[in-house]
Amino acid sequence: EADINDLKGKVFNPVTKLNAQVITAILGSALTDDRVVNNRVVAEKDQANMTLPYRVRLNFDASFVGRDRLRIRLQARDAVTTFFAGDPGVGFQGGGGGTFTLAQLLYQFPAFDRAATIYAGITGTGVSSVLQYSVPFDALSDFADLPNSTGDVPSGTLFGFRYRLSDQFRLAYAYSTRGGQTLGRGFGDSGLTGNDSAHTVELGFLPTENLELYLQFASTYLQDASRGPGFLATGSSLFRGPLRRNDVTPSARVNAFTVAANWELSPRIILSGWFTAGNVDYNLPNVVPAGTIDPGDEDFNGFLLGFAFPDLFIEGAKGGVVFGQPIVTTDNDGVWDTRPFIVDVYYSFPVNEYITLTPAAYFVSNPNGGRPGDNDPTIGVGALRAVFTF
Template identity: 25%
Template sequence: MMTKLFWGALSATLTLLSSGLLLETPAMADSSREASAEGGNPHGVTTEANSLPMGGETTTAVGLEQSLATMPEVEPSAEELIAEMEQVTSVSQLTDVQPTDWAFQALQSLVERYGCIVGYPDRTYRGNRALTRYEFAAGLNACMDRISELIAAGTADLVKKEDLLAVQKMQEEFAAELATLRGRVGALEVRSATLEKQQFSTTTKISTELITYVADAFGDRASPLNNANIGHRLRLDFDTSFTGKDRLRTRLQATNLRKFNVGDVFGVSPVGRATSDLSDETRFLATSTSSNSEVTLNRLQYRFPIGEKLTVFLDANTIDPSIVTDPITPFNDQATGALSNFAQINPVWFPLGNQAGVAVNYAISPNFQFDFGYQAEGGSPNDPQLGLFNAGYSAFAHLIVYSGTFKLGFFYMNSYSPQFGVDTLAGSNAAKILGAGPVVGNGYSVEFDYRINSWFELGGWVGLTQARTLGTGTRGDANVWNFALNLAFPDLGKKGNLGGIVFGMQPKLTGTSNAAVATVIGLPEGQREDRDTGYHIEAFYRYQLTDNLSITPGFIWLTAPNHDSRNPDAVIGVIRTTFVF
């Protein structure tokens, strides 16, 4: 009798499990919970400054990532699950089990004959949900405890011939299922081997980023013009790691983005530029000049660590400080951050024309980091005056202070440019200091960012560029200021979304030392600085549709474009779509 009870309970248990219940691995259980969780997976802004070795857009050494993070979910122990469940003595106690259910008879047998089925505290059995290995262990433990009690109370031989035959019969009954399982495992092994043979590279990872813009300009003098802008930028990154800690990035890029055709609105262009070469106040991306969708080499960078505190960057193509040090702003990512070039990063950081250089990150301590670098100015490859040390350059140093969720940065840059002045692809035309010959610049900025709580972040910067012109007959000094205040709302509406508001002043020429400098850079006679002060107001909302796709509507409002109140306000409406994988 006792052995029949043993094999009967075991048979009923296996029948119930094999008739449709899924035994999950812990990884499958995690995936199931994440898929059912409201809001899905979080999507943070990944930058090159906080991913090693093969991550997103920028990289620094140890200590850059100081934002709030949620603790990972702790897998419950078997003891916790068993403690949560309660023994039931009748199948009627399970409120979600009906006599019409296909497994009703098996449940009734296990509950009422053997007393080894437990339910949740709310008196539900949840028979349609997947079964984790922990829950299976809890249920099996209850059944085995009950069977042990029955066996301990018996006196007959525990194993008889008919019992062995019953076991053999069960093995034959489940032979088809076991064969199917073995076949699936074999097929997975074949597919895995095929993927290993056909993969692109064992050391190189390919990632793709596609940004599209639909935008238009509105205003008293902008609206009559044909300003509709439909553009794109496509990037392919080939990231190769030789040691697991280094990264060689080769980037191919194609774009057709352009500025808005509102030159007659924004005032006088600087000397040497046609009136159709328009104000950079309307520029979306600083690094994207239109190439008529032709594929070009945009970046060739190798970075590697030396010890635990030092990271070295070697660049042979376009480069700027934001690629090799933390810009201390939540909006820097060009694909998922702010819409405009100005709102993404302090313009002092972005001198035009840098083509190669070297940079170093040094983590002094968990609270202090010091980054510095040297960048050569590019130009025509046939110009003998250009090169790593023969022509223009910029050298920067950046001290970063971390304290919990607060970051503070002090930035300095010294530059010399024979052709680009202090053009940062933002601000008024006069603030570029073009046309007065070679220009020496000293740039200073202070940036901060404070993650006040999980849903609100406050930051901003103030920047000053002191320029000295060296042209014959046009020697003099000029000062250019800019500032911005950022309000960020992470996970607005759901995880992965981002709301943003930026209020600031794009680079403005606030004074020149003599009339000759003012005249040659394009100011009217008698005027030594930008006429008025215009403000930049921007708001956007990034909605994360999936892990790979986001849509960002927003607007850019320019008061007194070109820092000239005679120009009416201009509003740029934008819808950006970003696809990354």
Template identity: 35%
Template sequence: MLFINQQRALLAGCLSLGAIALSFGGSAEAQTVRPQQLAQVTSVSQLSDVQPTDWWFSALQSLVERYGCIAGYPDGTYRGNRALTRGEFAAGLNACLDRINELIAAGLADKVSREDLATVQRLQEEFAAELAALSGRVDALEAKTAELEANPLGLNATTSKLGFQVTTGIFAASEPGGATNNAIIPYEINVDFDTSFTGEDLFRIRLQAREVSQFDGDPVGFLFGPAVSGAGSDINDDVNLENVFYNFPLFNGRVDATFGLNDTTPGDTFVFGVPFQPLSDFADLPDVVYDGVGDTSLAFTWEAIEDLFFVSYGFGAGDPNDFTDGPASSVFGGGFFAGPTVHAAELAFTPTDTLIVALAGALTARGQAGAPTGFPLFADTDFAAASIGVTWEITPAVIFSGWYARTFVESGGFDDFDDFLAGFAFPDLFIEGADGGVVVGSPDSATANLIADDDGDFPFYAEVYYNFPITDNITITPGVYYITNVDGDDDDIIVGGVQTTFSF
């Protein structure tokens, strides 16, 4: 027994010369490319081409009975007359090693004879290089198999991932002018391909399919729906390329830069954010960017003073693919500079880890008619907007957030308008991972799109929601929001429902 214990480190998995040479007598292709075609046998009689008159018959019989590491082909043959390469021999040696280790681990070391151990030791010394190479290939194969199991599309497990999110629910509304007994079931499906080239950057491609209707008289719509406004606005899409952007650090991480190729706005890089997870689209960031400007953008955020002061700037273009002409229904131009454009900037102050105060502004132009002359980055401004926002974590369980935005309209037939929002979010309310919220405000700019004239009465908005997880991948959000004076005639609308989000 002492002799056997001393041999355990040496026996990474070998057997006698006869066992290995005869048990793996197939071609190199059969051993290295299609090893799964070999099958263990429990009796020599299972091998149709092995006869008692063969000179290796007794050796095979003994090895099957003692070690059980003889393999045959699926057609029941052994092919013992075929030539054996050193690589095939090493493969057989390595396979039979596992069997000896199993016997030792099971306390059956006495079943391994001293003669076989001595033979195996000599073989291991002779074929050390081949065994090392084979071990490396096996380790690489196991690592690749594990990666493919974790990422069936072949994405790098450490730098890439594939994510799915499906948002749906059932919603109903009491519309202006009377109640309705109908309900809708909208949906939005997002597929995100995320990858990183340096470990600190992010490249994302998002595919999206959605069918989201906006109730007649609802000026804000759902948070998971499209950024549209107006009575009866509707999106019914096939699968589309929804979002493409690349976010990357510069200057040792002091600058966070983003290049957005599709459906991105300069404000996407701003520091200020709200903690709400509501049903409505209004309980989000202030919309200081004209809706038509949301395709291509170049933006950055500079950490001017570490953990204290941030400066952000972005330039966006709404129709960058067309040099001179905008959409067929538009009289405005296209291209990166002559189409709809926006310049947006933010100054964010973070005096503590729990407080953010931010000032933001934007200049937006709907575009020129015809090709640009010169470099008209700030030409033909139609909208100007400014906002101030505050988010304060009062305690880990109570967060206050609010903002005020003023939009100055130079054209379009509407007066200037004011939006504001304020509310409280309650993380981990009742259960861990849940989030409740109460929000009030005025969606003045959204309501202005529904009426020809502003009668001076601002609309009032209120929402209550509770977002809670069912599992790590399923979240339920019941909620209701209420908006007054949505069409200038003191009409109200109430929208409520239950939203479900699946993420995996």
């Protein structure tokens, strides 16, 4: 009885659970040669340095009827890890200077006799909260995740659902927008429908217990596309010059398809990957200065393929190797001669139930796409990452 009373006194909240995660790493990045842009050295290969980025998350999960969940996430991080142009950075990167902010507010609940789950995200919510496809990797780079073309669309406020059509088929849909709480210059260019936004649909086919196939489509509207859609690995410089000189801000419509799969070849080997392709259609405002060149449109593609090895050497450990091409434009027109490629290897092992260590490294060849006038040394990044969960 004394033990029971003691446990009751330690309950955080009768409807809320608190869980926390701290990620940090000793991280180093270097080049195989000096970086030259427009015949000027902008980074030297012997300037490699070590950093200590971190991210802290406090998740408060509340349930009011037993099968719903309200997640309130507080987050603080200082992990700006992209040292060189073309470096995708590590998976937990982001600024913030160590200040705690409300990073996510998401409510989900079952419907239609639990065949569906409804999602309503107020802030900090991306479509990955709704989509069912996820990679099985614990890799270091941010590239070894969902494709940015359909998985990293404008986020913040979100409404969506998952629906189990049958034992083999799954359907998911999400509408997401950036700055849903903001009233900008007017009613038409802000709020839930006027800012950057995306419609994302996913159809999943699970023919066996060991195989998952997914088809994703995302249609994204970008209010300001003067710097391109954001996910092209080498940027989108075909039109930057004329638009920047005339101070014109184009909008863009991005339509992207992704085919993805997870295949458990055996209990110790999982094959996973995706291929994505699409088009960016740039649109100028109605009134533009004379001489402004219409940027038109451009196509893009990218892919990822990797193997994950659960329980490698010891129970609870994870190993893996990932290879792929970051998303790049296919309309080179002599601007980019060589495509970038990335290799990511890692081995994650538990020290105990609370601490996991991961030595990992990734390498990016041709990170700048072979742009004329630049050299393109390979980027190498290595880290010893520690994850504390409690």
